[in-house]
Amino acid sequence: MEAAVVQPPHGQPRPLPDETLLKLHELMLTGRVLEERLIRMQKQGDGYFWIGGPGEEAFNVALGMLVHRGEGLAHDYLHLHYRSSATLLAMGADPVDALRQMKNTATDPYSGGRNFAGHASIRRWNVAPISSPIEVQFSMAPGTALAQKRYGGRGITIVQGGDAGTAEGDFATCLIWVSRPSNELPCLMIVTNNEYGISTPAATQHGETRISDRGRAFGIRSKTIDANDAEAAYRELEEAMDYVRTERRPFLLEARVSRLYGHSSSSGANLVKGEVDCLVEIEKKLEDRGLRSRAELDAMRAQKTEELLAAARRVIAEPQPRGHTVWQHVFAERDVVTQNPIPCDNHGGGRRQPWLEQAH
Amino acid sequence: MATQVQAVRMALHVGETRHGVTDIFGEDVGPPLGGVFTATQGLRTAWNSPLDERGVIGAAMGLALAGQRPVCEIQFGDYAFNTIDLLKLAGAMHWSSNGDWSLPMVMMTPVGSGIHGSIYHSHSFDAQATRIPGWKVVMPSTPYDTYGLLLSAIVDPNPVMVLLPKALMRVKARPGELIPGEPDDERVLSKMIDAPLGDRTLWRPEWPETPDVFIPFGKLKRLREGRDVTVVTYGRMVAICERVAANVAEEGIELEVIDLRSLIPYDWDGLVESVSRTRRLLLINEDTEVTNFGEHLARRVTDELFGVLLAPPRVLAGKNLPGIGLSDELEKASVPQPDDIERAVRELAATSFDRGRGPSPRARPAAPTALAPSDMDHREAFARAYAVR
Numbered sequence: 001m002e003a004a005v006v007q008p009p010h011g012q013p014r015p016l017p018d019e020t021l022l023k024l025h026e027l028m029l030t031g032r033v034l035e036e037r038l039i040r041m042q043k044q045g046d047g048y049f050w051i052g053g054p055g056e057e058a059f060n061v062a063l064g065m066l067v068h069r070g071e072g073l074a075h076d077y078l079h080l081h082y083r084s085s086a087t088l089l090a091m092g093a094d095p096v097d098a099l100r101q102m103k104n105t106a107t108d109p110y111s112g113g114r115n116f117a118g119h120a121s122i123r124r125w126n127v128a129p130i131s132s133p134i135e136v137q138f139s140m141a142p143g144t145a146l147a148q149k150r151y152g153g154r155g156i157t158i159v160q161g162g163d164a165g166t167a168e169g170d171f172a173t174c175l176i177w178v179s180r181p182s183n184e185l186p187c188l189m190i191v192t193n194n195e196y197g198i199s200t201p202a203a204t205q206h207g208e209t210r211i212s213d214r215g216r217a218f219g220i221r222s223k224t225i226d227a228n229d230a231e232a233a234y235r236e237l238e239e240a241m242d243y244v245r246t247e248r249r250p251f252l253l254e255a256r257v258s259r260l261y262g263h264s265s266s267s268g269a270n271l272v273k274g275e276v277d278c279l280v281e282i283e284k285k286l287e288d289r290g291l292r293s294r295a296e297l298d299a300m301r302a303q304k305t306e307e308l309l310a311a312a313r314r315v316i317a318e319p320q321p322r323g324h325t326v327w328q329h330v331f332a333e334r335d336v337v338t339q340n341p342i343p344c345d346n347h348g349g350g351r352r353q354p355w356l357e358q359a360h
Numbered sequence: 361m362a363t364q365v366q367a368v369r370m371a372l373h374v375g376e377t378r379h380g381v382t383d384i385f386g387e388d389v390g391p392p393l394g395g396v397f398t399a400t401q402g403l404r405t406a407w408n409s410p411l412d413e414r415g416v417i418g419a420a421m422g423l424a425l426a427g428q429r430p431v432c433e434i435q436f437g438d439y440a441f442n443t444i445d446l447l448k449l450a451g452a453m454h455w456s457s458n459g460d461w462s463l464p465m466v467m468m469t470p471v472g473s474g475i476h477g478s479i480y481h482s483h484s485f486d487a488q489a490t491r492i493p494g495w496k497v498v499m500p501s502t503p504y505d506t507y508g509l510l511l512s513a514i515v516d517p518n519p520v521m522v523l524l525p526k527a528l529m530r531v532k533a534r535p536g537e538l539i540p541g542e543p544d545d546e547r548v549l550s551k552m553i554d555a556p557l558g559d560r561t562l563w564r565p566e567w568p569e570t571p572d573v574f575i576p577f578g579k580l581k582r583l584r585e586g587r588d589v590t591v592v593t594y595g596r597m598v599a600i601c602e603r604v605a606a607n608v609a610e611e612g613i614e615l616e617v618i619d620l621r622s623l624i625p626y627d628w629d630g631l632v633e634s635v636s637r638t639r640r641l642l643l644i645n646e647d648t649e650v651t652n653f654g655e656h657l658a659r660r661v662t663d664e665l666f667g668v669l670l671a672p673p674r675v676l677a678g679k680n681l682p683g684i685g686l687s688d689e690l691e692k693a694s695v696p697q698p699d700d701i702e703r704a705v706r707e708l709a710a711t712s713f714d715r716g717r718g719p720s721p722r723a724r725p726a727a728p729t730a731l732a733p734s735d736m737d738h739r740e741a742f743a744r745a746y747a748v749r
């Protein structure tokens with residue numbers, strides 16, 4: 001049984017190739033500018049609620065870059081949470097779609113105007129619907145991981161949540177279910193630790209030294225990392241993911257991150273002082289290594305800001321969903337995951353059922 | 361003549377051999393036990409899970425997302441309550457993703473009283489289940505219906521809950537209701553598919569060749585035709601209502617007994633047809649009476665069929681108590697008993713609003729004259745227990 005809890009890295013991570021670092025940065029910048037735009041939209045009344053991941057971009061972008069994207073068991077399954085927009089961007093999502101979900105338009109490809117910003121669902125990339133209840137994704141992750149264990153290959157299940165959420169039973173569920181003897185599952189459990197659950201400091205509720213220590217009792221390889229350093233985050237994720245892909249066993253990764261705009265729009269969504277900003281850190285690196293000048297960085301930011309502002313203007317003019325569409329998709333009429341035909345003609349799907357028809 | 365648990369097993373066997381079921385799992389579901397009610401003995405894909413209901417539902421959801429066909433069991437319906445937010449999430453998966461994902465999973469769980477299960481092995485789950493949109497919910501009362509509804513659940517692209525009345529697990533099929541292909545002799549069937557006592561490591565079941573039977577959801581079963589009162593029920597109460605119907609028939613009261621079988625979706629057209637003829641409705645189930653599924657049907661019948669009714673629709677359900685006590689006396693006082701049902705149908709059959717004079721305030725169902733005298737004791741006890749203090 002493996003039970004190595006590795007200390008946070010001292011010294012420097014192995015440097016990334018220039019082009020990887022540049023790509024990381026560009027995506028992080030897009031992620032940040034996107035969150036800033038979403039916050040503005042909400043404050044200007046073009047959205048009811050904002051929640052997102054500014055401050056976590058170093059880690060979340062690295063994650064998205066390393067995902068084996070695609071549909072089905074050969075690819076990675078993602079059970080993410082409401083701070084994951086940068087991961088999706090790094091996987092190739094269009095930032096404009098995030099704006100659409102903020103404005104709850106009919107064109108929102110994630111939920112058709114049904115769900116909050118940051119609550120994506122992308123079946124063609126194995127991204128399970130992100131939902132508001134904290135930690136439930138940790139109860140579902142063993143299911144996709146089990147299917148992948150049987151399937152073989154290198155696809156893994158990635159599940160991510162915050163620090164406070166680890167107090168929920170679902171986190172313990174995941175620890176147990178991914179480490180059943182002779183049935184260890186290829187599951188990367190990620191805790192992005194920003195040391196808060198809304199307003200409650202972790203230190204007032206949690207006695208464990210490190211959350212990652214909880215993996216130890218189950219023989220789950222675990223590690224706590226400083227995820228404000230994009231290079232370190234990338235390298236650590238690379239290593240953890242490679243272990244899970246190859247060994248087909250779980251890994252618990254605790255990533256220390258910042259929460260730069262507080263919890264959500266409910267707590268004001270204003271920039272907080274005193275937190276390390278991963279974007280500032282990576283830009284320092286780029287300047288130090290002579291990869292980008294300050295002027296270039298500023299120009300990039302200005303351009304992205306301009307682009308997303310223009311996009312937001314377009315999005316707010318897009319149609320809202322029509323009221324009667326609430327009756328769509330109460331029931332599935334076919335299995336959209338496997339496309340298997342139904343061997344009988346007696347189900348009637350959702351809409352054809354008389355009890356629903358009356359309600360139309 | 362299969363019992364209900366044998367019917368479950370045979371349906372699951374067909375499911376895993378012909379309809380892609382990949383996982384049958386839950387607490388003690390796999391070998392050696394094959395389920396605390398033996399419903400999962402001898403199945404190729406059955407396995408034991410950790411003792412974690414949230415984990416069971418969560419894993420089934422994950423498996424379904426990954427294109428598998430899971431059937432999970434919650435050992436007793438009483439222990440499904442700590443999974444309710446996951447059940448809500450499962451029911452919401454298709455809708456909240458605006459049709460992006462579907463979630464074909466089956467959850468089965470034994471429910472209800474009648475086995476002296478005391479406070480935590482007697483709960484019903486139908487009132488909870490029917491208020492989780494996005495789920496289909498069925499509750500069979502015979503082995504044949506169990507077989508056919510479970511198979512329909514397995515091939516449905518939605519989450520489906522199969523509620524199995526605990527008290528009926530060992531009840532045998534009635535004559536003429538055999539599952540096609542099962543041997544006539546129950547001892548032969550038992551030899552074939554019941555795991556032997558003692559060491560089972562080398563035992564393998566010998567499955568009878570049974571065909572696909574897909575009982576459609578949303579189709580009620582009329583067990584007895586009658587002109588005076590429509591009695592709509594499901595699960596354990598079905599057989600009890602049939603006995604009551606036979607009793608009161610001797611006094612000339614004709615009950616129409618309906619086994620709803622499929623709660624979501626339910627057979628509204630079938631209910632309308634029956635109530636339009638009898639013009640009186642009694643809804644019976646054993647879940648607690650406040651926000652009971654029968655109340656929904658009573659409300660809808662009141663809304664949409666008020667004009668034809670000769671009496672207020674009645675709901676006879678479990679008392680609104682925290683649990684069902686162990687003593688026989690306590691259990692009898694908590695869930696509808698044959699006597700209660702008999703009284704209720706007699707009173708209903710004797711009630712006729714005078715429609716000739718049109719609706720007058722005195723003739724409205726809410727008027728005290730419309731109250732059933734036998735219910736007064738219960739109504740008083742309820743009022744006292746739930747009085748504002």
Ligand SMILES: Cc1ncc(C[n+]2csc(CCOP(=O)(O)OP(=O)(O)O)c2C)c(N)n1
Nearest residue numbers: 132133134161162163164165194196197198
């Ligand atoms: C089950 C549940 N309980 C409470 C909430 C309300 N809530 C939303 S976010 C949150 C704090 C979560 O903190 P943490 O897990 O550390 O994640 P973070 O937001 O810090 O990334 C709470 C309590 C919820 N969404 N779900």
Ligand SMILES: [Mg+2]
Nearest residue numbers: 162163196197
């Ligand atoms: Mg936190």
